[in-house]
Amino acid sequence: MTEANSEEAAVRPVFYVSDGTGITAETIGHSLLTQFTGTRFQTDRISFVDDEEKALDAADRIRRAGEKAGSRPIVVNSCVDPRLSAALAQSGALMLDVFAPFIEPLERELGAMRQARVGQAHGIVDFDTYHRRINAMNFALTHDDGVAINYDEADVILVAVSRAGKTPTCVYLALHYGIRAANYPLTDGDLETDRLPARLRPYRRKLFALTIDPERLHQIRQERRPNSSYARLDTCRREVAAGEAMFQVERLPTLSTTNKSIEEISSKVLSTLGLQREMF
């Protein structure tokens, strides 16, 4: 967001405004802004704007930010009530309403009017949904680094050497999709052969392997345990090479996590294993 052409370039204030959490507005706004690399943006979130007074307060704050920056603000707005959008528009900002363009085509297609209640997407949840999600999260955390594993219950088992990206991916899959993702960290013993560890063999169809560039792994492990033999570049090279040999012999779906975001790794796991889950 802050790649500037020059230090003197005007900063453009951007506000994600919502009657709920603002996550939808922020997600699409963020995606839009990444497509305009020549501008510096200063982003702010204004959540839970659910009455006209709050909307007018927000409009005032937005207008002042524009005056201070010397440029017209941009509002990415997901309020469902048009009166709130109208109040926000008094800021003079460029208004981008994230739902408006899609509601009419959907209403026409579905032959039904939208139910314009606020904050539905990330709002109140029923106990079962909450529970499923938290259970998946506990699963991801409990199973971290091979502790207390019951692989029967896992939807997916990520196999990799230490610090290749298993934990964040497991947690992301749990949080966003309620998927029970387990970790299997490859030990030195496992890496002595190019065959799967015996414990994993019954679960072949749940396995997904992660690999990583050894230099990057070295960099990550150095931060974690500086100057340990664990972090040494030749250790990383040896472990990665042995892991990759195993993945190839066993024909596991394999992804390199180097320079990949957690979202990207998670999406690849889902699409490769054909896991279709509803987003939370």
Place this chain on the structure above:
Amino acid sequence: MTEANSEEAAVRPVFYVSDGTGITAETIGHSLLTQFTGTRFQTDRISFVDDEEKALDAADRIRRAGEKAGSRPIVVNSCVDPRLSAALAQSGALMLDVFAPFIEPLERELGAMRQARVGQAHGIVDFDTYHRRINAMNFALTHDDGVAINYDEADVILVAVSRAGKTPTCVYLALHYGIRAANYPLTDGDLETDRLPARLRPYRRKLFALTIDPERLHQIRQERRPNSSYARLDTCRREVAAGEAMFQVERLPTLSTTNKSIEEISSKVLSTLGLQREMF
């Protein structure tokens, strides 16, 4: 997504199609669908559609899903290349392009053309960004339940009795905003007085308290440790009452997590403490 009017109602196939992870398409699509409660939707994600052949394959799959369901599919599409969108449209689906309505107004406002590269929002990341995020995540996990705490480094410290929602909130804040969120679980000893535990006093401005309905807490703890004294309803009532008394005396910002989503709790923490961070 599955609240049906009747079991016989036609299911409407919905596809989130993207040249990258599909997270943006899925987030806005999910928000849109929650506004149409009278329809049953069957949602699928087709990620990494980054050439025309994949787009035509996707179109074919979408068309067949519509034939099978006996209703016209809906495509929520975030491909930036118009040729891919055109190929997808051959499915005959209702096409909702999540970027199209906003690009022209933004180009006009910014006086610049978009850089239409694929999957930028959740794609390749530099080492520093990745590292900041993973460090925050390690922080959230390491500090869980009071282990090895260095509160000086925390951006926020969530204070609550056990199982009131601290861990998922910490992990969400770390994953999505790179915020170092620490846990402080209130112990029986802490709850004997209505003053803050001594360890927390230097960090007053970082504190955010969570509370929960005792019945709900009982339900959650029962799943975790059935029929333990820890899970008993009267234990839950006593702990919650003592915690709330402390939060009130110490005037901590407090939120009840009952029936709230992790996103909602996280957003409230951010907006209350005035933490403004860029989304990952």
